[in-house]
Amino acid sequence: MPFEQIxxxxxxxxxxxxxxxxxxxxxxxxxxxxxxxxxxxxxALGAMAERLADNGYAVLVPDLYYRVADHGAFDAKTAFQVEETRVRLRALMAQTPPALTEQDGPAFIAALTEAGARGPLGAVGYCMGGGRAVVAAAAFPDRIAAAASFHGGNLATEAPDSPHLRAAAITARLYVGSAGIDAGFPPDQSARLAEALRSAEVDHIIENYAGMAHGWAVPDHRVHDRAGAARHWTRLLTLFDECL
Structure with a gap:
């Protein structure tokens, strides 16, 4: 069914x-x-939500920038290539740290419940949303049974609010799909995340999509890759089918 704006x-x-x-x-x-x-x-995100809905899931895509008035949406093909929009985007991202996930989560969960999602929930995030999905799994273990991050950045940094530090609270199954080479999630972060998840005995997979660039899974991104996106859908739907 077509997505609606709420x-x-x-x-x-x-x-x-x-x-x-x-x-x-x-x-x-x-x-x-x-x-x-x-x-x-x-x-583009609405289309991704519709694909999940076509597989039987109620899907909510919240605007994580809602605290900032009149920000609008950006062209995923050009926004980081133009100085003015790059500066605006980085400012918006800085104002949207992972810690806000726990604050906003109850309202997002309530909206899904009102839409008919009374059972277990999944979380999936792309780019900056990848860290949000991981934190959501840790913050709401009683509802979130599966979480996935695709080309997520800053998942295991040395910052005090780094998502990997919440690993001990995760009971969901976790899937992390990383771009082949990604400055936002370099090998040292991947190793740090893997150590944290294994130490916390989290059921997880970290998979490297060799040859894919950051953003490959989202259809309107300038580096979108059709084959890589298809592989991402296979992994995501399998995760949700098995856990939800």
Whole structure:
């Protein structure tokens, strides 16, 4: 079914979101929070939500920048190539740290519940949303049974709010798909994340998509790769099918 645009009322303001409902819900009525990449809400993310809905999941895509008025969406093909928009994007990302996931999560979960997702939830994030999905799994272990990050950045840094530091609280199965070479998630971060997840006995896979660039899975991104995106969908749907 086509996605719809809704507005959520949160403590820090009104949050625009995209909502896709399944024509035929899966048994158990599962749902998914799809955490956006850096470029904001736009039709490409709505299309991804619709694909998940076509597989039986209710899907919410919240605007993680909702605290900043009049930010709009960005062209995923050019935004980081132009100085003015690159500066704006980096400022927006800096104002949207992973810690806000725990603050916003109850409202996102409530919206999915109202949309009919009364069962277990999945979380998936792209780019900056990848860290959000990991933190959500740690913050809401009673609801989130599976989480995935694709070309997520800063998943295991030395910052005090780095997502990998929440590993001990994760009970969900976790999948991390990384770009072949990604400055936002270099080998040392991958090793640090793997150590944290193994030490916490988290059921997880970290998979490197050799030859893929950061952003390959999102259809309107300038480095979108059709074969790589298809592989990402196989991994994501398998994860959700098995866990939700």
């Amino acid at each position: 507005t959520l009322t949160l403590a820090d303001g009104r949050c625009a979101a995209l909502l896709a409902r399944p024509a035929t819900p899966r048994p158990g009525h599962p749902g998914v929070i799809l955490y956006m990449d850096a470029f904001g809400l736009r039709p």
